[in-house]
Amino acid sequence: xxxxxxxxxxxxxxxxxxxxxxxxxxxxxxxxxxxxxxxxxxxxxxxxxxxxxxxxxxxxxxxxxxxxxxxxxxxxxxxxxxxxxxxxxxxxxxxxxxxxxxxxxxxxxxxxxxxxxxxxxxxxxxxxxxxxxxxxxxxxxxxxxxxxxxxxxxxxxxxxxxxxxxxxxxxxxxxxxxxxxxxxxxxxxxxxxxxxxxxxxxxxxxxxxxxxxxxxxxxxxxxxxxxxxxxxxxxxxxxxxxxxxxxxxxxxxxxxxxxxxxxxxxxxxxxxxxxxxxxxxxxxxxxxxxxxxxxxxxxxxxxxxxxxxxxxxxxxxxxxxxxx
Amino acid sequence: xxxxxxxxxxxxxxxxxxxxxxxxxxxxxxxxxxxxxxxxxxxxxxxxxxxxxxxxxxxxxxxxxxxxxxxxxxxxxxxxxxxxxxxxxxxxxxxxxxxxxxxxxxxxxxxxxxxxxxxxxxxxxxxxxxxxxxxxxxxxxxxxxxxxxxxxxxxxxxxxxxxxxxxxxxxxxxxxxxxxxxxxxxxxxxxxxxxxxxxxxxxxxxxxxxxxxxxxxxxxxxxxxxxxxxxxxxxxxxxxxxxxxxxxxxxxxxxxxxxxxxxxxxxxxxxxxxxxxxxxxxxxxxxxxxxxxxxxxxxxxxxxxxxxxxxxxxxxxxxxxxxxxxxxxxxxxxxxxxxxxxxxxxxxxxxxxxxxxxxxxxxxxxxxxxxxxxxxxxxxxxxxxxxxxxxxxxxxxxxxxxxxxxxxxxxxxxxxxxxxxxx
Ligand SMILES: Cc1ncc(C[n+]2csc(CCOP(=O)(O)OP(=O)(O)O)c2C)c(N)n1
Ligand SMILES: [Mg+2]
Numbered sequence: 001x002x003x004x005x006x007x008x009x010x011x012x013x014x015x016x017x018x019x020x021x022x023x024x025x026x027x028x029x030x031x032x033x034x035x036x037x038x039x040x041x042x043x044x045x046x047x048x049x050x051x052x053x054x055x056x057x058x059x060x061x062x063x064x065x066x067x068x069x070x071x072x073x074x075x076x077x078x079x080x081x082x083x084x085x086x087x088x089x090x091x092x093x094x095x096x097x098x099x100x101x102x103x104x105x106x107x108x109x110x111x112x113x114x115x116x117x118x119x120x121x122x123x124x125x126x127x128x129x130x131x132x133x134x135x136x137x138x139x140x141x142x143x144x145x146x147x148x149x150x151x152x153x154x155x156x157x158x159x160x161x162x163x164x165x166x167x168x169x170x171x172x173x174x175x176x177x178x179x180x181x182x183x184x185x186x187x188x189x190x191x192x193x194x195x196x197x198x199x200x201x202x203x204x205x206x207x208x209x210x211x212x213x214x215x216x217x218x219x220x221x222x223x224x225x226x227x228x229x230x231x232x233x234x235x236x237x238x239x240x241x242x243x244x245x246x247x248x249x250x251x252x253x254x255x256x257x258x259x260x261x262x263x264x265x266x267x268x269x270x271x272x273x274x275x276x277x278x279x280x281x282x283x284x285x286x287x288x289x290x291x292x293x294x295x296x297x298x299x300x301x302x303x304x305x306x307x308x309x310x311x312x313x314x315x316x317x318x319x320x321x322x323x324x
Numbered sequence: 325x326x327x328x329x330x331x332x333x334x335x336x337x338x339x340x341x342x343x344x345x346x347x348x349x350x351x352x353x354x355x356x357x358x359x360x361x362x363x364x365x366x367x368x369x370x371x372x373x374x375x376x377x378x379x380x381x382x383x384x385x386x387x388x389x390x391x392x393x394x395x396x397x398x399x400x401x402x403x404x405x406x407x408x409x410x411x412x413x414x415x416x417x418x419x420x421x422x423x424x425x426x427x428x429x430x431x432x433x434x435x436x437x438x439x440x441x442x443x444x445x446x447x448x449x450x451x452x453x454x455x456x457x458x459x460x461x462x463x464x465x466x467x468x469x470x471x472x473x474x475x476x477x478x479x480x481x482x483x484x485x486x487x488x489x490x491x492x493x494x495x496x497x498x499x500x501x502x503x504x505x506x507x508x509x510x511x512x513x514x515x516x517x518x519x520x521x522x523x524x525x526x527x528x529x530x531x532x533x534x535x536x537x538x539x540x541x542x543x544x545x546x547x548x549x550x551x552x553x554x555x556x557x558x559x560x561x562x563x564x565x566x567x568x569x570x571x572x573x574x575x576x577x578x579x580x581x582x583x584x585x586x587x588x589x590x591x592x593x594x595x596x597x598x599x600x601x602x603x604x605x606x607x608x609x610x611x612x613x614x615x616x617x618x619x620x621x622x623x624x625x626x627x628x629x630x631x632x633x634x635x636x637x638x639x640x641x642x643x644x645x646x647x648x649x650x651x652x653x654x655x656x657x658x659x660x661x662x663x664x665x666x667x668x669x670x671x672x673x674x675x676x677x678x679x680x681x682x683x684x685x686x687x688x689x690x691x692x693x694x695x696x697x698x699x700x701x702x703x704x705x706x707x708x709x710x711x712x713x714x715x716x717x718x719x720x721x722x723x724x725x726x727x728x729x730x731x732x733x734x735x736x737x738x739x740x741x742x743x744x745x746x747x
Contacts, residue, residue: 019670046674046677052673059453061453065452065487066495069455069461070458072461073457073458074461074658074659075659077457093450093453093484096445103649105423105428105433106648110657163655
């Protein structure tokens, strides 16, 4: 089997789920004839037809709303945001309609809204954001954020089968940069379970998305200095695998959280609070975090580089933590 | 006097049914006000007094399997769909026996499996795309359904309304949107919201047909909406129906509506939908005093029973707050297929991924590029809707643009075998 990129893995997930279940339908802007801005849905219109690969006007409120409506019919719509930033235009449908539907009146919304997120491609303030915490903070929604092609496929398949609305964040920098061979047989990756990407004894780095790659690179360098970092890829942010994080901290006694999301209100705060509550006695040092700046994502390359957490930032923080 | 001729004939039973639901809505409304004064209502209380015909006549034009999503002044629609006064009473009193078990109030509840009712959210406009989606989903599954929701005059100014209507139009969704023009959005009169006399004219922007009806004449409401529903069911795409009516109370209980000119209330009081219909039923000899008294007695009895039931329902247990955020195994989610599933699976579903573009977008609408002659601005179509303003007779207006007819013929979701793309 030839290695596949993350975006190809996503297409495979959509294709396989559409093949096995005719209730799976896709809806979005330019996803049909054009195959999607990033080609995640390429070829699916030809295969599944107009009724299942639905091109819409530029209407995020409209198309997310319609996807919610289709899900009330027992369908499993997968809505694409051309860039995840535009989910803000359909925010109300997400946090007030989809998220609260089951809780308020028992109306399940088996919906996935997926789209490219993240920086590092000089997309500027409106094509680079990481909006995961907008949705982690809206009970009723689930949030996944894969860092590998394998996970992207397996998590998306699970998300489609899940009976709840799931936001699937796909880092566009990784779309064609990560590549791996995928199993030829069918598989899924369960929501809510982190993956230990690299075992270690000296400190835990909890991270996800593109920062999982940066953290692994940092761990490589740290190993040369004799610091063995355990790298956790969270994969799902809601529900968060709190136990997985605690287990690792009990072993390493130190925790560094790395995310590309901005600092204030990022998930690092939630993780720190959880560890504080549940494993305070196990800590041998402060919980540190490496994050992007509390600013919009700037456009110019030197500014964006300053904004994004770099490998050197991670190694520096890890060394500091290892000294405790 | 014999019954007038009706395009969609209503039997005596149906005519009395309409009366029952309207009167029940009114009596329930008044019962809720009494409960509110006794401090038994949790939160605000929103009245639909004056709008009973508008909610009941529209919902009554649907088939049992059709879907609705009521807004707060459409309690009558919920009753037509089979919910009972006790459901609404318990919702307003936040009791555990209410359809949401106390998790939400007012008319914010629904029933996906049986009654096909989608619960609204407070944010105005968001139901328009959602009910468009229910319609699209139903069509895909092969159901011959129509979906309907209501929106106030005020709600038509939201972005969600516009996106939803345009999406419904571009998808030719079997969807009927009832715009309840009750003259006020909270304290703001229509004239300060929209520079349009008739909200039905909004439909022109989406290239879809629209109607204006006298929302206080339940027979007219039924006849007009029924025509819209039939059009949608035939696959002619969404229809907008404007109901001219009046909110006869403040926005909610707390609001004395001092901003409404007293003469305006007087004008509409003389057109009260229930009194008008009572006179109509008498004039056309549909009922006699005895039947009227029987209906009144039935409503009184039912409301009394439901009130007792509702008041005996306890408040929900605190731990319920933690339950049900996620749907984990508590529902089976099944689509209701009315067409062979194989029809939508490859290779049958395969199409060529290409657009058919026949309109090059030139000024003269020709498919072929031609020399461009200087022109003046395009003249708008003659106004299709009734410009008269005051409540108009049913079916006064209907507009449909040439563009909509053209698009209709091409829409891929309409034909099982789609030749190419759509233009
Ligand atoms: C998006 C949104 N903004 C504001 C409100 C607050 N609000 C609730 S009802 C209302 C007035 C609605 O007027 P209209 O749509 O005409 O309905 P009516 O109350 O007359 O039935 C407003 C402003 C809301 N519910 N949703
Ligand atoms: Mg109004």
